[in-house]
Amino acid sequence: MSNGTEIIKNKDKDRLIAVKGLYKTFGKLEVLKGVSTEIKKGEKVVILGPSGSGKSTLLRCMNLLETPTYGEIWFEGKLLTPVDPYLHFDIIRLSKTYKKLYEELKARNPVITDEDADKTVIKDIKEHDLLRRSEGAEYKKEIKTLYKKYFQNVNLTRQKIGMVFQHFNLFNNLTVMGNMTLAPVQLKLKTKAEAEEKALTLLKRIGLEDKENVYPSTLSGGQKQRIAIIRSLMMEPDVMLFDEPTSALDPEMVGEVLGLMKELADDGMTMVVVTHEIGFAKEVASRVLFVDDGKIKEENEPKEFFGNPKDPRLKDFLSKVLV
Amino acid sequence: MGLKMGNFFSSIWTDFYDCFIKYDYYMMYLKGLRNTIIISLLACIIGLLIGIVITCVRIAPKNNVLIRIADTIGRLYVTIIRGTPVVLQLFIGYFVVFVSLKSTSVFAIKDTAGVWVAALVFGINSGAYMSEILRGGIMSVDKGQMEAGRSLGLSWTHTFFRIVLPQALKIAIPTMFNEFITLVKETSVAGYVGIIDLMKIQKYITTQSAKLYMPLIIIAVIYLIVVLFLQFLQKRIEKKLSAGDNK
Ligand SMILES: Nc1ncnc2c1ncn2[C@@H]1O[C@H](COP(=O)(O)OP(=O)(O)OP(=O)(O)O)[C@@H](O)[C@H]1O
């Protein structure tokens, strides 16, 4: 387990999402192989990468629609996953395994400095996944303390993380109005009247106020996706995740959805967008990530990213999409 | 010719009279129908309850030992019930369980309790089919519906009952009614263990009146009426649930 980082003090108000040492496997398939990144307030991050590279999985781990195999996800200073001991050197040092290996190393090599011994043992433990279930009371207590201090229920967190899906996922059994008001009303964030008023304002903004009482099956793809976006906005999220929001649309409807997304970006919304729309990335992104083979192979601001790519796989990828 | 037709109809009328009205036979049909309906209705309710419980256990996240044990029991139950004839289950329920309970029980159990036993057996039988039907309905709702609910911060339970279940029921209603209708007709084997249902009444009156075909036709019509009523109910419910369909 390499690529872990020491615990970062999560007081920084600007840091909305922190992904630390994220691994994700589906059965035997390793999809994410150690991803760490941060999303800061106001950033517009675009994720690019070949099909099957793990882009959706990375995005879906950010709001825990997928459960990480290893690693931690933080949101606004709150921990969403269990504590991953491999990310905390001070916890590793409390483990029986560490103590045993440290003693052994010292005995074998009496001249080694304490500092070097510590480094070697920690590296060994992380690389070979040596921590076991029972590592002693101290170790357990420290993990518990951290968890108690930082953990927050995921349902609470998700209220602040909007998500837009490739296939819209509007609730088929509810009208447009029902779709928009269900969550804020059920979660007691708004009264029914407040929610309906806000929904109407948003519907007017996208010019679909006449669709208030229709069911999703009567809408076009572009209309569905724009309503899915404002359904997320009903929760007044701090960040919005988009997973290929235009991939399932007929070409003539892509523009209206990208247009709405640009408006959101201009309003200062923090956004993480998985897309194949290079134009959108160039115009809107403040940072572009290239995900390949379960890792972030390159990240940069768009000018450098597209103008001066360094990773050979990225060069190859760009030569195919920038025709 | 006209005379012959007239004779034909009047002889049918006589047969009908002999098998339905004479000696207040219709009261007996009503009694049989009553038992058939009690058994079917109770079995339907029991089946639905069992079906819902088994379905919930089977689709719930398998994150502790208890739920995994319950899941295994559920699967075993479905396999056994679906793998054996309902008449056999009735015989076991009646002759093995009920009769031996009756002979060892300190309380007096009335013979009419057989109706309740049959209702229970058919209910347990129906539960297995119902759970498969419900599960199929839930599985056929797009996974994205649950994900959309969860991503807005709604709980699994909340999303399940407000979003997934209504859509699943809509998909499952026709198959569920199919199961209810099958159930009503299947109860006609209850006579094998001495329960006085429609079928048994027919046998009795056939013997009494020595009219072979008429009681058969009478109960056929009665069954048909019951089934038509169920179909009517189904249409009403489907209409109520059809909101959101492509119009
Ligand atoms: N729930 C799952 N169970 C098993 N395998 C999965 C699951 N979800 C994703 N995968 C696999 O993980 C790999 C990465 O999937 P992911 O959806 O993250 O890729 P992607 O980069 O979003 O690709 P695309 O551009 O095609 O959307 C794929 O090989 C996919 O088949």
Ligand SMILES: [Mg+2]
């Ligand atoms: Mg994807």
